[in-house]
Amino acid sequence: MLVDSHCHLDFPDFSGDLDGIVARAAAAGVGRMVTISTRVRRLPELLAIAERFDNVHCSVGTHPHHADEEDGITPDELVALTRHPKVVALGEAGLDYFYDHGSPEAQARGFRAHIAAARATGLPLVVHTREADEDCGRILEEEAAKGSFRAVLHCYTGGRELAMKAIALGLSIGFTGILTFKKSDALRALAAELPADRILVETDSPYLAPGKHRGRRNEPAYVVEVAKVLAETRGVSLEEISRQTTENFFRLFSKVRLGAAA
Numbered sequence: 200m201l202v203d204s205h206c207h208l209d210f211p212d213f214s215g216d217l218d219g220i221v222a223r224a225a226a227a228g229v230g231r232m233v234t235i236s237t238r239v240r241r242l243p244e245l246l247a248i249a250e251r252f253d254n255v256h257c258s259v260g261t262h263p264h265h266a267d268e269e270d271g272i273t274p275d276e277l278v279a280l281t282r283h284p285k286v287v288a289l290g291e292a293g294l295d296y297f298y299d300h301g302s303p304e305a306q307a308r309g310f311r312a313h314i315a316a317a318r319a320t321g322l323p324l325v326v327h328t329r330e331a332d333e334d335c336g337r338i339l340e341e342e343a344a345k346g347s348f349r350a351v352l353h354c355y356t357g358g359r360e361l362a363m364k365a366i367a368l369g370l371s372i373g374f375t376g377i378l379t380f381k382k383s384d385a386l387r388a389l390a391a392e393l394p395a396d397r398i399l400v401e402t403d404s405p406y407l408a409p410g411k412h413r414g415r416r417n418e419p420a421y422v423v424e425v426a427k428v429l430a431e432t433r434g435v436s437l438e439e440i441s442r443q444t445t446e447n448f449f450r451l452f453s454k455v456r457l458g459a460a461a
Contacts, residue, residue, distance in 0.1 A: 200230040201426055201441050202448040203419035204373060205291075205325065205353050205401035208234040208255065209244045212405035212416055220418050221252050227420040228441075230254060231448070231455060235291050235325055235353075237262035239272055242280060249285040256455055258325055260290035266301035266309045277316035287454040289317045290325030291353060294338075297330040310338055317348040323451050324350040326370075332361040343368045349451060354403045359389055366397055371451055373399040376409030376417065379428045387432045395433075399451070400425045400444050 203224065207213075213220055224232060234245055236258045245257040259280045261269040277289060292313035294306050310326075317324035328335040335357075342348065352365050353373040362372055372393055377383055390398070402409075402425070404417035409424040430440040449457055 200445050201228055201400065201422055202231040202233075202445050203229055203402050203404075203422040204233055204351070204399045204448055204452070205235050205375075206232055206404045206419050207237070207406075208232070208248050209241070210405055213418075217248065217251070220420075221255065224419040225254070227423050229419050229422055230445075231256070232419045233258060233287065233452065233455075235288075236260045237291065238265050239269055239277070239280065242286075246283060246285060256285050256287040256452075258288035258290055259286050260288075260292045260313055260325065261309050262291055263293055263295040263306040263309065263327055264298065264300035266305035270305045270308065272309070272312060274312050274315035274319060277313065278319050281316070281320050281322055284454075286322075287452050288323045288325055289313045289320070291327040292324065293327040294331035294335050295327060295329045296334075303334075307334070307338065311342060314338075314342045314348055314350075317350060318342075318346050321349070322454060323371075324348060326350050326352045327354070328352060328357055328361070332357045336361045336364045339365065339368055339370070351399055351451060353399075353401060354407070355389075356386065359392075362389055362393065366394060371397045371399055371447065373401045374425060374429055375401050375403045376407040376413070376421065376425055378425055378432070379409040380413075387428075390429060391432050391434075395443050396447055396450075398429070398444060399447055400429060400440075 249257040351371040354375045408417035
């Protein structure tokens with residue numbers, strides 16, 4: 200079994216096709232999907248999807264692009280929203296300096312609030328970081344000094360230094376279809392080096408379709424292609440990568456029960 204630890208089933212790209220998407224994922228051996236929140240205020244839309252399918256769960260959080268829009272959401276508010284049984288993570292939250300969306304100050308405030316909620320609940324935080332390695336690493340270290348928390352740096356495209364800093368803090372790294380791109384040699388080298396118990400696979404669909412699907416709408420079934428390249432990169436079998444990344448998922452996303460889905 201494989202798990203798509205990060206997708207966006209509430210996005211318009213999937214409208215009208217959810218039954219097919221979930222069915223194709225199951226047929227491909229993808230046993231769980233986590234549809235990731237980008238706006239706290241839109242959590243009801245995610246819950247409607249997660250409640251519809253036994254093998255779909257969701258997170259709650261504010262993407263850094265919407266940090267100003269949802270500035271001021273407190274850790275206590277986030278904690279309260281995680282009490283729903285289908286909410287299994289915080290985020291995605293973090294820093295994105297690639298696009299000029301969300302002021303850096305609001306992004307940092309939101310990032311720290313989500314970390315505080317992750318610390319309080321024991322749920323993992325899904326971290327979005329792009330072109331912000333230095334500030335992201337600093338905030339992670341400062342917050343870890345206040346008390347441990349669990350997190351995954353999803354869709355990782357940052358440098359080796361930030362990745363190793365995250366590993367040293369006990370965090371995990373998630374890989375998407377970017378790992379399969381021809382120009383991703385440095386990312387594959389990093390993926391080969393990381394500890395086996397700290398890696399996850401994801402699609403970030405509907406974006407970043409891997410390998411032979413590139414240029415098309417991505418979907419959870421295609422996480423198999425990410426796993427294949429990760430296996431080749433690390434010199435192990437697809438079966439081993441499937442086992443390891445799935446074990447890693449259930450250990451990190453511990454609110455998701457192994458036998459919870461049909």
